[in-house]
Amino acid sequence: MTRxxxxxxxxxxxxxxxEAVKGQVKLLGRTPQxxxxxxxxxxxxxxxxxxxMGVKRVSVPNRNTTSADRRKLE
Numbered sequence: 111m112t113r114x115x116x117x118x119x120x121x122x123x124x125x126x127x128x129e130a131v132k133g134q135v136k137l138l139g140r141t142p143q144x145x146x147x148x149x150x151x152x153x154x155x156x157x158x159x160x161x162x163m164g165v166k167r168v169s170v171p172n173r174n175t176t177s178a179d180r181r182k183l184e
Contacts, residue, residue, distance in 0.1 A: 123150040127170070128159045141165060149173045 127147060135141050145160055146169040160168050175181055 123147075124153050127151045127153070127156040131160055131163065131165070135163070143167065144169070146170065 141164040144167045149171045152170045152172045157168050
Protein backbone atom coordinates (compact mmCIF):
# COMPACT_ATOMS: atom_id res chain seq x y z
CA MET A 111 0.00 0.00 0.00
CA THR A 112 1.29 3.48 -0.79
CA ARG A 113 1.13 6.49 1.50
CA UNK A 114 -1.07 9.39 0.46
CA UNK A 115 -0.02 12.89 1.42
CA UNK A 116 -2.58 14.94 3.29
CA UNK A 117 -2.16 18.68 3.59
CA UNK A 118 -3.33 20.96 6.40
CA UNK A 119 -4.40 23.46 3.76
CA UNK A 120 -5.02 22.76 0.11
CA UNK A 121 -1.89 23.82 -1.80
CA UNK A 122 -1.94 25.36 -5.23
CA UNK A 123 -1.50 22.86 -8.07
CA UNK A 124 1.41 25.02 -9.11
CA UNK A 125 3.37 23.82 -6.07
CA UNK A 126 2.88 20.08 -6.60
CA UNK A 127 4.19 18.90 -9.97
CA UNK A 128 7.88 18.26 -9.31
CA GLU A 129 7.21 16.49 -6.01
CA ALA A 130 4.49 14.37 -7.62
CA VAL A 131 6.92 13.20 -10.30
CA LYS A 132 9.59 12.49 -7.67
CA GLY A 133 7.01 10.34 -5.88
CA GLN A 134 6.32 8.43 -9.07
CA VAL A 135 10.04 7.85 -9.63
CA LYS A 136 10.38 6.52 -6.10
CA LEU A 137 7.31 4.30 -6.47
CA LEU A 138 8.07 2.97 -9.97
CA GLY A 139 11.86 3.02 -9.86
CA ARG A 140 12.28 4.95 -13.11
CA THR A 141 11.94 8.45 -14.52
CA PRO A 142 9.04 8.99 -16.92
CA GLN A 143 9.86 10.02 -20.48
CA UNK A 144 6.84 12.31 -20.65
CA UNK A 145 5.09 14.47 -18.06
CA UNK A 146 1.93 16.31 -18.96
CA UNK A 147 -0.49 18.39 -16.90
CA UNK A 148 -2.97 21.21 -17.32
CA UNK A 149 -2.00 24.87 -17.13
CA UNK A 150 -2.72 25.05 -13.39
CA UNK A 151 0.51 23.13 -12.79
CA UNK A 152 2.74 25.35 -14.95
CA UNK A 153 5.80 26.91 -13.38
CA UNK A 154 9.07 27.44 -15.18
CA UNK A 155 10.89 25.94 -12.20
CA UNK A 156 9.00 22.65 -12.66
CA UNK A 157 9.95 22.45 -16.29
CA UNK A 158 13.65 22.85 -15.53
CA UNK A 159 13.58 20.51 -12.52
CA UNK A 160 11.84 17.76 -14.49
CA UNK A 161 14.30 18.06 -17.35
CA UNK A 162 17.19 17.84 -14.85
CA MET A 163 15.60 14.64 -13.49
CA GLY A 164 15.78 13.18 -16.99
CA VAL A 165 12.23 13.71 -18.23
CA LYS A 166 12.57 14.03 -22.02
CA ARG A 167 9.27 15.79 -22.76
CA VAL A 168 7.40 18.15 -20.45
CA SER A 169 4.03 19.32 -21.70
CA VAL A 170 2.43 21.82 -19.35
CA PRO A 171 0.90 24.85 -21.06
CA ASN A 172 1.71 28.35 -19.85
CA ARG A 173 -1.44 30.49 -19.72
CA ASN A 174 0.61 33.62 -20.45
CA THR A 175 2.43 32.32 -23.52
CA THR A 176 2.92 34.87 -26.29
CA SER A 177 5.89 33.28 -28.02
CA ALA A 178 5.11 31.37 -31.22
CA ASP A 179 7.98 28.97 -30.44
CA ARG A 180 6.58 28.28 -26.99
CA ARG A 181 3.08 27.67 -28.39
CA LYS A 182 4.55 25.19 -30.87
CA LEU A 183 6.36 23.40 -28.05
CA GLU A 184 3.17 23.22 -25.98
